[in-house]
Amino acid sequence: EAKASGRNTYRYFNEAMNEAANETLVIELGLSKALELQQFELHYQPQIDLKTGKLIGAESLIRWRHPELGLISPSQFIPVAEEVGMIVAIGKWVLEEACRQVKIWHEMGFSDSVIGVNLSAVQFTSGNIEQTVRDALKQAGVSAKMIELELTESIILKDADNVLEKVHNLKQMGCRLSIDDFGTGYSSLAYLKRFAVNKLKIDQAFIKDMQHNQDDDVIVRTIIQMAHNLGLKTIAEGIEDPATLELLRSYHCDEAQGYFIARPMDQAAFYEYLSALE
Ligand code: C2E
Ligand code: MG
Ligand code: MG
Ligand code: MG
Numbered sequence: 001e002a003k004a005s006g007r008n009t010y011r012y013f014n015e016a017m018n019e020a021a022n023e024t025l026v027i028e029l030g031l032s033k034a035l036e037l038q039q040f041e042l043h044y045q046p047q048i049d050l051k052t053g054k055l056i057g058a059e060s061l062i063r064w065r066h067p068e069l070g071l072i073s074p075s076q077f078i079p080v081a082e083e084v085g086m087i088v089a090i091g092k093w094v095l096e097e098a099c100r101q102v103k104i105w106h107e108m109g110f111s112d113s114v115i116g117v118n119l120s121a122v123q124f125t126s127g128n129i130e131q132t133v134r135d136a137l138k139q140a141g142v143s144a145k146m147i148e149l150e151l152t153e154s155i156i157l158k159d160a161d162n163v164l165e166k167v168h169n170l171k172q173m174g175c176r177l178s179i180d181d182f183g184t185g186y187s188s189l190a191y192l193k194r195f196a197v198n199k200l201k202i203d204q205a206f207i208k209d210m211q212h213n214q215d216d217d218v219i220v221r222t223i224i225q226m227a228h229n230l231g232l233k234t235i236a237e238g239i240e241d242p243a244t245l246e247l248l249r250s251y252h253c254d255e256a257q258g259y260f261i262a263r264p265m266d267q268a269a270f271y272e273y274l275s276a277l278e
Helices: 002-034 074-083 087-107 129-140 153-158 161-173 189-195 204-208 214-229 242-250 267-277
Strands: 040-049 055-066 070-072 114-118 147-151 176-182 199-202 233-236
Touching: 002 055, 002 074, 040 087, 040 267, 055 074, 055 087, 055 267, 074 087, 087 114, 087 129, 087 147, 087 267, 114 176, 129 147, 129 161, 153 161, 153 176, 161 176, 161 189, 176 189, 199 204, 199 214, 204 214, 214 233
Parallel strands: 055 114, 114 147, 147 176, 176 199, 199 233
Antiparallel strands: 040 055, 055 070
């Protein structure tokens, strides 16, 4: 009997593994067609100024509307897209769509709102990121200061001269730059200076428990102080309750983003959200 149940367990495990492998395969195969089939969409999560409570813009977050698997989150397909090189084409689409959207928000009366765009390290090592950004801006007729490019430490850590040069060129064009998920990787003060970013996005890992975890609280306060001393702004990600929001306000964190303020919304829902603010 032990043997039988062992075999069942094994078979169950095997099937689960097969299912996971299948899903990966489905993602890999489908990814190459997803762009031309227009299966990607951007969702938008509002960001507010903590002093005034006013909307400052939104971060764009990609989703893949798969015919069989439903809405697939970026963490499931972006790494695959990076591996197979598709991220360059997908990233180009994201930039174009983001520029078109922020143009519409401006036309709706939110003329100062900025759109956040996540960039992958691969977009810096293959493809011409400056040209892609320049073309997307020109095509949509928006100025560079209306987009905020979110860089990750994996981009910064490449630290190749040409990556640094590309980031500088984007800054020179007028794009705003932020460091996403700040505090998690090998954060170093040196690169903040070298890369001339405008803002640090404090990783949600520190925000989540800062009310109850003394270490997280100290880390968050230290990041805010350090950023301000360097002339940088801070935004906290992943705020899920009013107490955390108040705490961050009392620490003079500049901006906020999280489920407590608003969840990421599809285009139609975001337009409604904007309309309700007016
Ligand atoms: P990220 O840039 O750090 O984005 C923040 C993530 O936290 C988003 O997950 C967002 O939905 C989620 N989030 C926001 N507020 C809360 C909250 O209060 N609580 C919790 N638990 N989560 C919150 P999402 O949309 O699944 O995106 C995951 C990651 O995928 C992003 O992390 C980013 O690294 C990547 N990504 C998303 N869109 C793009 C894109 O267009 N291009 C690239 N290269 N990467 C992207
Ligand atoms: Mg981001
Ligand atoms: Mg982040
Ligand atoms: Mg993240």
